[in-house]
Amino acid sequence: MMTKNIIGGNDNLLVGGDLVIHLSPAEQADIFDKFFASADLRFKNEISETGKVFRISKQIEYSTEKIFTSLKELGVPTDIAIKIPLHIIDLLKDVLDTYDNKHIVTTADIRAAVVIALEGLSLTGRFTGDTTSTWAAAYIRRYGNPDCEFVKVLDHGTSRDLDYKFITTELLPHILSRTLGLPRCPETEPEILLSQVFSTNRLRTMSTEIVRLVNTLGLYSIRYKTLLLLVQDLALEPPQPWLVTPETQKKVVEYNIIRMHTYHQIIGSTSASRNFALLGYAHQEFFRHAGTTILALYGTFLGAGSHYGLSELTRMLSLKHQHLPLWSHCEIRSIETELQALKTSVTELKFNTQSALQIMRFPPADGSHFAKLEKNVNYFFDLATDLTNTKMRIS
Incomplete structure (x- = not known):
């Protein structure tokens, strides 16, 4: 029976399946980064001078790391997942030779090469044909048939x-x-x-x-x-849906109003006053959650990946003039009356929204814009809080 060798230290390299090497997470990450960079460079030297491949009509960067990660997600062992990106380069060279090097490498070519490499593992004797076929089928199901770019x-x-x-x-x-x-x-x-x-x-x-x-x-x-x-x-799905329904409204509003208050406290804290990076992030998150709170109170549209939340608020407020049928169908049409009851108006809301967005769009490095945002912060904090208490009675 083969014994397992365990070697500790900072200067070891991964050399075999029967060798266990203790490396810190940082050292492991460094080894993988160097390998990915080396493999990407080999792809650039031998397959594509630009290091890019075509996906439909667009060029994208070839990434050894993405191939490795995709294989690991399918349960392929690490030592195999790290060899396949190198093996497919040889397969892709055969593709280029077939077309007299005039063929433009595509993501479909890469997927086909990965499938071939996976299925070929059964020839090593280490894995059964059933195992390698399962990996290949799973790869095709998840990342697409080599003959088709889309599900x-x-x-x-x-x-x-x-x-x-x-x-x-x-x-x-x-x-x-x-x-x-x-x-x-x-x-x-x-x-x-x-x-x-x-x-x-x-x-x-x-x-x-x-x-x-x-x-x-x-x-x-x-x-x-x-x-x-x-x-x-x-x-x-709350707490950050793209669309708000009556069933999810309360949960979405509560989630955002609590976070708005949290970031408002950070903005006002003494410890954050000179930390411009923290203040910048806190302001962005404050306005995002304030805007989302107001939108959610009217059961409207939030979108995905919103950076500010105020952008969506601006679009919704403009519907009255840009698309009256949709405006009349949405609950947000009642915001004018409710703003008047709070001694403000849609005009003032739009002004503060545009002002905050404009100031944050090109923030100066010296942090001088934070003082300019103070009025906007106070306005949205009071408005979102008052509207929430008025419409939902959330304490």
């Missing part, structure tokens, strides 16, 4: 790609329509309303999250109804 959405005998166009023109509009209970008519076409509610960047972020979620399921195809219900749960 397929199946609906009534048709098959469509789960891409940005499908998500923004069909899936998200359908969810918006279901959530709001909108009738189908020219004035309330969900495809049109979606562009009014969410910015292009916000839609891109939401689409990316949807694709990432579906990819983690390890599916090559998914039924539309299943996808619709899955994404609807993603969009409505």
